[in-house]
Amino acid sequence: MNTEIIKIDIDNIDKEKIAHCAEVIRRGGLVCFPTETVYGLGASAFNSEAVNNIYKAKGRPADNPLIVHISDYDMLELVTDCDGQQREILNKLADKFWPGPLTLIAHRDDAVPSNVSCGLDTVGIRFPSHKIAQALIEAAGVPIAAPSANLSGKPSPTRAAHVIEDMMGRVDIIIDGGNCDVGVESTVFDIAGEQMSILRPGAVTLEQISSVVATADELDWMKPHGNDTEKPRSPGLKYRHYAPNATVQICDGNGENVAEYIKNEIINAKKQGKSCGVLATDESICYYKEVDVVVLSLGSLANSLQQASNLFHCLRRFDDLGVDVVFAEALPRGGAGDAVMNRLYRAAGGNIIKV
Ligand code: TXA
Numbered sequence: 001m002n003t004e005i006i007k008i009d010i011d012n013i014d015k016e017k018i019a020h021c022a023e024v025i026r027r028g029g030l031v032c033f034p035t036e037t038v039y040g041l042g043a044s045a046f047n048s049e050a051v052n053n054i055y056k057a058k059g060r061p062a063d064n065p066l067i068v069h070i071s072d073y074d075m076l077e078l079v080t081d082c083d084g085q086q087r088e089i090l091n092k093l094a095d096k097f098w099p100g101p102l103t104l105i106a107h108r109d110d111a112v113p114s115n116v117s118c119g120l121d122t123v124g125i126r127f128p129s130h131k132i133a134q135a136l137i138e139a140a141g142v143p144i145a146a147p148s149a150n151l152s153g154k155p156s157p158t159r160a161a162h163v164i165e166d167m168m169g170r171v172d173i174i175i176d177g178g179n180c181d182v183g184v185e186s187t188v189f190d191i192a193g194e195q196m197s198i199l200r201p202g203a204v205t206l207e208q209i210s211s212v213v214a215t216a217d218e219l220d221w222m223k224p225h226g227n228d229t230e231k232p233r234s235p236g237l238k239y240r241h242y243a244p245n246a247t248v249q250i251c252d253g254n255g256e257n258v259a260e261y262i263k264n265e266i267i268n269a270k271k272q273g274k275s276c277g278v279l280a281t282d283e284s285i286c287y288y289k290e291v292d293v294v295v296l297s298l299g300s301l302a303n304s305l306q307q308a309s310n311l312f313h314c315l316r317r318f319d320d321l322g323v324d325v326v327f328a329e330a331l332p333r334g335g336a337g338d339a340v341m342n343r344l345y346r347a348a349g350g351n352i353i354k355v
Pocket residue numbers: 035037038039040041064065066067101103105117120122123124126146147148149184185186187188199200233234235236237
């Protein structure tokens with residue numbers, strides 16, 4: 001497939017270019033586009049064949065449902081079919097957090113083909129705040145189903161270059177709209193279940209959601225989910241995810257102890273002929289000065305939002321540099337820090353060691 005790369009300036013959105021991309025969506029094509037979280041791989045949410053092509057382009061398992069992106073509240077009506085109570089909660093959350101990095105799981109309207117949700121009677125909906133995403137959905141005139149625009153299992157793309165690396169030749173268009181600010185995917189909050197829970201942490205935190213839904217809780221993502229006998233609430237949880245080619249080992253403990261431990265591990269790994277990398281912070285990077293390995297900083301230890309916006313790019317950098325093993329310092333949890341640790345934990349396949 002021939003992939004067109006179209007550069008669009010978020011501060012001066014070219015309507016003709018958007019109209020062209022929207023036309024491709026309307027006729028059943030695939031368009032990668034930026035959002036405030038990560039890039040999405042979009043198709044018309046009402047075209048089941050186009051939706052099938054999303055799964056194929058990503059190599060995505062057929063039991064991991066997609067998020068439907070909307071650009072106004074009429075579209076919300078079209079894709080959801082909620083009872084009065086669910087509608088009330090949805091409206092309250094939408095008022096407070098949309099447009100923005102929150103996906104809500106609500107009851108699906110039959111207008112949405114079942115392969116969008118892998119046969120579930122619910123649908124994930126999100127109203128992104130990114131101006132290019134909004135313009136594209138609006139011009140298409142249909143909601144856009146879109147997972148993150150990475151090959152299945154790879155770190156999500158936060159820059160156009162990441163999308164080009166994974167999706168060239170697999171989609172009709174890649175919009176280059178610059179870097180994504182948030183850098184980790186949206187918070188997924190399930191309002192369709194009896195217990196309303198965060199299924200995937202993101203920039204919208206449990207604390208923030210609790211101000212609207214007092215009973216909200218968060219799934220314990222450190223527990224293994226979705227073995228063969230159990231149907232997971234969030235199908236995405238059962239897959240190793242966000243993973244670079246390198247093996248990732250998370251090291252949890254006090255700053256200097258962790259650095260000492262990692263430096264020892266590097267010596268051992270090097271003896272086995274492995275090339276190593278360290279994922280550190282601005283505060284800890286000095287500990288690795290004398291070590292001859294790739295050391296990348298996620299930003300300040302105190303700034304989870306900064307870490308979020310750098311994480312996937314750093315993971316991809318290690319691959320570009322041919323690193324075999326990445327030693328990652330554990331990061332503070334709580335707030336957006338939870339989202340960062342969740343992605344790191346899954347990139348590591350749960351491989352975390354207490355130092
Ligand atoms: O920020 C984001 O959410 C990005 C941008 C492109 O909007 N999209 C994204 O999509 O991260 P994806 O497909 O990579 O992740 C969607 C997550 C998966 O974990 C999936 O299992 C969950 O949302 N999900 C979607 N629909 C669901 C449903 N009906 N019930 C439970 N989980 C659902």
